[in-house]
Amino acid sequence: MRGGPVDEPDDVDITENLWIPLADGTRLAARMWRPRGAGPVPAVLEYIPYRKRDGTRGRDDPMHGFFAAAGYAALRVDMRGSGDSDGLLHDEYLLQEQDDALEVIAWMAAQPWCDGSVGMMGKSWGGFNALQVAARRPPALKAIVTVCSTDDRFGDDIHFKGGCLLNDNLWWGAIMLAYQGRPPDPAIRPDWRERWLERLDAMPFWPALWLAHQARDDYWRHGSVCEDWGAIRCPVLAVGGWGDAYTDAVPRLMEHLTVPRRALVGPWAHVYPQDGSPGPAIDFLGECVRWWDQWLKGRDTGVMDEPAMRAFIEDWQAPSSTRLHARGRFVGEADWPSRAIHPRRFGLAPGRLVDGPPQPGALSVRSPPWTGTGGGEWMGTGVPGERPTDQRMDDGLSLCFDTEPLAEPIEILGNPAVDLVLASDRPQAQLAVRLCDVAPDGSSLRISYAVLNLAHRDGSEEPRPLVPGEAARVRIALKMCGHRVPAGHRLRLALSTACWPLVWPARDAATLTVACGDGLLALPVRADTGGEVSFGPPRHGPAAPTTVLAEGRAARRVALDLLADTATVVTEAEGGLFGEGAMRFDDIGTELSHDLTRTLTVGRDPLSAETRIVQRYAMGRDGWRIRIETETAMRGDADSFTIEGELRAYEGDALVRTRAWHERIPRGDL
Structure with a gap:
């Protein structure tokens, strides 16, 4: 064993x-x-x-x-x-x-x-x-x-991705207000209340702290190994x-x-x-x-x-927001980068991915700012409802390139990459790239994706806005993936100018024109050499004794208001941060409950984007109970972001501290 x-x-x-x-x-x-x-x-x-x-x-x-x-x-x-x-x-x-x-x-x-x-x-x-x-x-x-x-703390953390501002920056910052608003346990520290108030008074406004650094500066270099x-x-x-x-x-x-x-x-x-x-x-x-x-x-x-x-x-599975078990197998590569993995290149032709060189043509796209609502959560935690759904709705709002049905399966392991030459009619623009596995019935499963603030196309140390009408060469590495595309399926490359609610919209509603004759998709294709590996079933030590006090609830909803021309995404969790329910650790008698609602809204104008998070965290035992309530919100105009927050801390039913923040942060190249 x-x-x-x-x-x-x-x-x-x-x-x-x-x-x-x-x-x-x-x-x-x-x-x-x-x-x-x-x-x-x-x-x-x-x-x-x-x-x-x-x-x-x-x-x-x-x-x-x-x-x-x-x-x-x-x-x-x-x-x-x-x-x-x-x-x-x-x-x-x-x-x-x-x-x-x-x-x-x-x-x-x-x-x-x-x-x-x-x-x-x-x-x-x-x-x-x-x-x-x-x-x-x-x-x-x-x-x-x-x-x-x-x-890499700037390029690959919960704050920014591809130079775009992740909406999880506010989500995580709001959670940190509640997490760090909790006091020491009185059973461990008799001075718990003094220490608690000290922490509350010194609490930083986490999301604004991170939003103030919008390029790869020394703040992000520190801690990036x-x-x-x-x-x-x-x-x-x-x-x-x-x-x-x-x-x-x-x-x-x-x-x-x-x-x-x-x-x-x-x-x-x-x-x-x-x-x-x-x-x-x-x-x-x-x-x-x-x-x-x-x-x-x-x-x-x-x-x-x-x-x-x-x-x-991973093998093909019909796209669904909930997946509790993945189909596929573990494989082993003797070295990494693997000598058994080689790029397979597809050229861009108008509307098609072709084996061979790119083909001439120019296509344009300007996606509605709510494109991306089928993308799921940026950081999955393995709970229902968080995965990317069928991509057909977002595909319909994107510029798509498809292969012919594959004669043989393709096994991908590594980072796909896309090379493009494009021009924008605005100095600020985003590009979202999705690689999908499209079944014969048309259902579209996302394999991998990337987002890029095009001002960061040559790096994030010194972003440079685009010159309207001037061609720019862009290379984007998509997220690492392991996926087997079956014979008879198609590969789809989908390009859009928005990825909401994953990232905050670009300042401008830009139109991108892509030169097909210069476009390539490179897939890291693994030779079918077997190499399967296996693991034993999971083992654990003894679990902490717990009691569920109240069943949790989670909801994720997307709504498109056809009259107001706005899209709203709502995530709700009751009892636990991901809807797991209120509970008690029986051996210490401590009860915990965490409720959170996040609402993100955007209309045709990217400057209409707003997000708001409301949460309530309660903990305690007989004779000692505290509660943290927070509200945070963010909006932006052409020049700055406005980010607000309020924290209320209760001991029993008595309000013991209130903190409020209101900050305007210059927008930079976002």
Whole structure:
């Protein structure tokens, strides 16, 4: 059996809270799982701001308990200013965050229960800082596992994509207001109320903080490990999923790092693969233990004898906003970039993709600003309703190029790329590119996509507006994908000038004219060499005891008002951020509930775009209850964005703090 066993709870000691002292007097709060009766063992760190006491408890117990049963001391540490830790949190990925992590790792390595070897892992924020801390080279850090993360904070994070402003910038900023508005737990900190009010008073207005940096400046370069790949000197296991937003970091890490490294990409959304949705979930915790055993215990587990890239190749499935299980298989590539993958080029002809050189012709497109409503969520989390739907409606608002029905299947693994020569009638314009698998019945399944603010066509350090009427050559790499297009299906390349509600509309309603004679689509086609790999079924440690207090509800709606000529997209979640329901952690008696409604509206004029988010977060137990309510909104004109927010914090029914923000931010080249 691969990995460590799933032991009974009696085999693991859990320390609910321990304090890690830092040199400046700050204390960080940690939760620890250790194998009972063991001497010094290697340690594994997960270091995030999402509250080890209650925020991630349901995920932490079965994961870190598994590692402890396999012979590791696992620590889940609240970052400075979050959860039960001291201090204040002023932004993402600050130098202070990294400096604290270096002290935490050194402290762990020096404890009598640790043998001096430390690993670091995390998903999302924790995956980001695992890479960032590895680049600081703490001596005790022997290996990392980074899941659903990125190496490039401007080009590939939740704020901007292709130089376009993601609407998730406001969504995530609003969530951070609620998350960071939560107090320490009184059962851990008698001074919880004082610390809570201190945090509320120092709360930054997160979405405006990020919106102020609209190009790739030093703010984004900090923490982007792609600035210096050679800074990372320890082994890296990089993990992603086709349903996640951060997949493209995985092939880049594989190509540019020089340390021992391996990659794994499944069909999953933004979740750990042992809980993988869409399925199949796999024995990811066992894979991690094999990685830790190799690099922290010095055992040859064979991980470096396995393919450099293990990836899931998806088969055709009828497009649907909900997919709980993906059809396909895992394959292995011995190296990455793979010598078994070669570009297959299709030329653009008017309305067609052709095998061979491009053909002359010029076609124009100006899509309604609401084009893209079938695109699903930017970052999937594996819940119903979030996936791209049938693309036919968006295809009908786009400039499309189709192949003839394929005589043979095509297996794609990697980043498709498009080369275009185009001209715009306005200086500001967006280009959205979708690659679709079109079935004989006409249904259109999105395989991959990209968006580009055309002012960023030559890079994001110094954006340059287009010169109206002047031809510009553009090369766009689409999101990495793994997909098998069946014989008899068509490939479709769809180009549009909007991608709502994924990204904020360009200032101008531009018309783009594409020169077909200069256009190419290059697909990374995998030779059918077999190479299938397999994984065991998922294993976990003991789950945290929980009780569902109220069933959740989720809704996603798109409405087109034919009289007002506006489109509205509404996402609602009750009980949990993704509609999972209100619940209680029984062993600590803490109850949690989170409701959120997001409304995004745009009309024919791209300057009509508006978005509003309302949320309510409640937590507590008998004798102690708090509630956070927030409202945030954003709109824009030709020169600036207006972004507003209000936060209200309640202890019981008493309002204890109100914060309000109103900021106008110059628009730049968006």
